[in-house]
Amino acid sequence: MSQHSADWWYDEAAGPMVRPYAMVSGRTRPKPAGDELTLTTQVRAIRTSSDHGSLLVEHLEIIKLCRKPLSVAEVAAYLNAPLVVVKVLLSDLIQRGDVITRDPSRTAVPVDMNLLQKVLDGVRAI
Amino acid sequence: MVSVQSDQRSDEPLVPSSVKIVIAGGFGVGKTTMVGAVSEITPLRTEELLTEAGEEIDDLAGVEGKNTTTVALDFGRITINPELVLYLFGTPGQDRFWFMWDELSVGSIGAVVLVDTRRLEAGFGAVDFFERRHIPFVVAVNCFEGSHSYTTDEMRQALDVSDTVPLVLCDARDRESCKAVLVRVIEHAMNKLDVMA
Numbered sequence: 001m002s003q004h005s006a007d008w009w010y011d012e013a014a015g016p017m018v019r020p021y022a023m024v025s026g027r028t029r030p031k032p033a034g035d036e037l038t039l040t041t042q043v044r045a046i047r048t049s050s051d052h053g054s055l056l057v058e059h060l061e062i063i064k065l066c067r068k069p070l071s072v073a074e075v076a077a078y079l080n081a082p083l084v085v086v087k088v089l090l091s092d093l094i095q096r097g098d099v100i101t102r103d104p105s106r107t108a109v110p111v112d113m114n115l116l117q118k119v120l121d122g123v124r125a126i
Numbered sequence: 127m128v129s130v131q132s133d134q135r136s137d138e139p140l141v142p143s144s145v146k147i148v149i150a151g152g153f154g155v156g157k158t159t160m161v162g163a164v165s166e167i168t169p170l171r172t173e174e175l176l177t178e179a180g181e182e183i184d185d186l187a188g189v190e191g192k193n194t195t196t197v198a199l200d201f202g203r204i205t206i207n208p209e210l211v212l213y214l215f216g217t218p219g220q221d222r223f224w225f226m227w228d229e230l231s232v233g234s235i236g237a238v239v240l241v242d243t244r245r246l247e248a249g250f251g252a253v254d255f256f257e258r259r260h261i262p263f264v265v266a267v268n269c270f271e272g273s274h275s276y277t278t279d280e281m282r283q284a285l286d287v288s289d290t291v292p293l294v295l296c297d298a299r300d301r302e303s304c305k306a307v308l309v310r311v312i313e314h315a316m317n318k319l320d321v322m323a
Contacts, residue, residue, distance in 0.1 A: 039172075039199075039229070040144040040213050069142050071213060073201055077170035082196070084175060102141050111145075111235050113319060115210075119145060119235065120312045122206030123305060126164065
């Protein structure tokens, strides 16, 4: 790598990559607490007495965003950060207890008539 | 792991569950327009970073030389009730992002294959994808102004979809028209569930 000039870091490929991952110290895998997070998993911040001193600005933004429940994809879009980075940040918060999600066993909603009827009624009502 | 997952007890804040409908089709056919027509929020875009190294790495140290690219997903939401949210996800239009379709379609209640009569063949891949995975889908023909009009039979034949797959005409810019498409998807999913039961 040393033969490359400093500009090497700022080519098109590296550009979008360096900053987002720097946000999470290069981590690309969420903590186990975030294993079950999918695009549409709903996350919600809860009031805790935990010390926010060690949190990153992005963590605090997520807590603010998630005062009302949002999906992982929405958090990523509002934070303007890649999904994988948001999953890592969320896993930190879930482990700390600042953010809750549905119990993993209840996350996958069974597609049955009752559910489809609710969705149908909901779409007709918009 | 600290037990912080909600069991939805009454003393805890409500965390809704969610369902998905996938809007698939070729590049530029109007998927995001359709999402925007029915979504309660302006369609959002989220990006996933892809690296050559893919899933095999835990840390980015040493992979600085790998090519990175991003795949963008546009989506919207419809809040069904305080306990249930419907998300509409547009598939990435470019063929090289086929692998993203799997993640998108897992757990989806159904799909729309949006086609335009000028490029019907752009819908082949999507039709094939949902047929193979037994995901209920409808074909929605986005009727652009000035586009040739064919009979539904001709379009069915051109797309090689059977009579059991609903085929509807729509205007992706029109809210009521897109609502009708979603209603057909959900009804079709209900019919298929009924047949299996």
